[in-house]
Amino acid sequence: MGYVSELFNLEGKVALLTGGGGVLAGAIGEGLAKAGVKIVFADINKERAEEAANLVCSLGGEAIGIGSNVLDMASLEASRDDILKKYSGIDILLNAAGGNMPGATIPPEKNIFDLDISDMDKVSDLNFKGTVLPSMVFGKQMSIQETGGNIINISSMAAMQAITRVVGYSAAKAAVSNFTMWLAMEMAMKFEGKIRVNAIAPGFFIGNQNRALLTNPDGSFTERGQKVISKTPMGRFGEAHELVGAVLYLVSDAAGFVTGVVLPVDGGFSIFSGV
Numbered sequence: 501m502g503y504v505s506e507l508f509n510l511e512g513k514v515a516l517l518t519g520g521g522g523v524l525a526g527a528i529g530e531g532l533a534k535a536g537v538k539i540v541f542a543d544i545n546k547e548r549a550e551e552a553a554n555l556v557c558s559l560g561g562e563a564i565g566i567g568s569n570v571l572d573m574a575s576l577e578a579s580r581d582d583i584l585k586k587y588s589g590i591d592i593l594l595n596a597a598g599g600n601m602p603g604a605t606i607p608p609e610k611n612i613f614d615l616d617i618s619d620m621d622k623v624s625d626l627n628f629k630g631t632v633l634p635s636m637v638f639g640k641q642m643s644i645q646e647t648g649g650n651i652i653n654i655s656s657m658a659a660m661q662a663i664t665r666v667v668g669y670s671a672a673k674a675a676v677s678n679f680t681m682w683l684a685m686e687m688a689m690k691f692e693g694k695i696r697v698n699a700i701a702p703g704f705f706i707g708n709q710n711r712a713l714l715t716n717p718d719g720s721f722t723e724r725g726q727k728v729i730s731k732t733p734m735g736r737f738g739e740a741h742e743l744v745g746a747v748l749y750l751v752s753d754a755a756g757f758v759t760g761v762v763l764p765v766d767g768g769f770s771i772f773s774g775v
C-alpha cells in the first residue's frame with residue numbers, strides 16, 4: 501500500500517450515520533463506502549435509510565438501513581445492540597440528523613417576539629440533544645473497544661455568524677460546535693486519546709430543507725439564494741459529495757492528532773466579509 505493510501509486507509513471500518521436517509525448523510529455514506537467502510541444508515545424514517553443503503557449496495561459498497569430515533573435513548577441502544585450482532589464494533593459515528601422548523605424562524609414580516617418557543621425547543625432538541633444522545637451511546641461503545649473511534653458532528657455557518665431568520669437552528673448549531681470541543685477534550689483526557697471528536701460546518705448545499713428558500717422552481721436563485729452566492733467567494737452552492745473528503749480526512753489516521761475542530765466546507769463563506 502502506498503504512503504497516502506495507508507495514511508487514509510479506512511478499509512473494513514464500520515460507520516453509523518444518523519439522519520442516514522438525508523441528502524448529506526447519503527452522499528457522505530456513499531463516499532465512505534467507496535473507501536471500504538461498512539455503512540449503517542440510521543434514520544427515524546426507516547424507508548429512507550433503506551433507500552440510501554440500497555443505493556450504496558448497487559454501487560458495490562456494503563450498507564444497511566435501520567430505523568432509529570436520535571431523541572430516544574432506548575431506540576439508540578437497540579440500534580447499537582443490533583449493529584453489534586452483525587459487526588464487532590462501531591468505529592465512526594456521523595451525527596447528521598438535524599434540521600430546521602418554520603416556527604423556530606423569524607420571517608421578514610415578523611420579529612423575535614413572535615418566536616414559537618415550542619418549535620424552538622424542538623429544533624434545539626433535534627440538532628443538539630440529537631447529537632449528544634448518539635455520542636453517549638456509540639461513544640461508550642468506542643470507549644470499551646480497544647481501537648477507539650471517531651465522532652463527527654455537523655455544525656453550520658449559522659453557528660459562526662448571525663444569519664437572518666434562523667434563530668433556533670443557529671443557537672442549536674452553536675451548541676453543537678461547543679459540544680464538539682467539550683467532548684473532544686473529555687474523550688481525549690478520559691480515554692487515552694483513542695476517541696477523537698470533530699465537526700464539519702457545511703456552507704450552503706441545496707437539500708430538502710432549503711431548496712425552496714434558495715432556488716425557484718425554474719432553477720434560478722431566490723433573493724436569499726443570490727445573497728448567499730454573493731457572500732460565497734467561490735460563487736456557487738456546494739455539492740453534497742464535496743463533504744466526503746473532509747470527513748474522510750477527519751476520521752482517518754491522517755488526522756491522528758486533530759480533535760475538537762469545526763472544519764468549514766463552505767467555498768469561503770465563513771472567511772469573507774462580503775466586501
Ligand SMILES: NC(=O)c1ccc[n+]([C@@H]2O[C@H](COP(=O)([O-])OP(=O)(O)OC[C@H]3O[C@@H](n4cnc5c(N)ncnc54)[C@H](O)[C@@H]3O)[C@@H](O)[C@H]2O)c1
Pocket residue numbers: 518519520521522523524525542543544545548568569570571595596597598599600626630654655656657701702703704705706707708709710
Ligand atoms: N444542507 C445544508 O446546506 C446544510 C448546511 C449546514 C448544515 N446542515 C446540517 O447537515 C445535516 C444533514 O442535513 P441534510 O441537508 O442532509 O438534511 P435532510 O433533511 O436531507 O436529512 C436529515 C435527516 O434526519 C432525519 N431525522 C429527523 N429527525 C430524526 C430523528 N429524531 N432521529 C433520526 N433521524 C432523524 C430525517 O428523516 C432526514 O432523513 C443536518 O444536521 C443539517 O442541519 C445542512
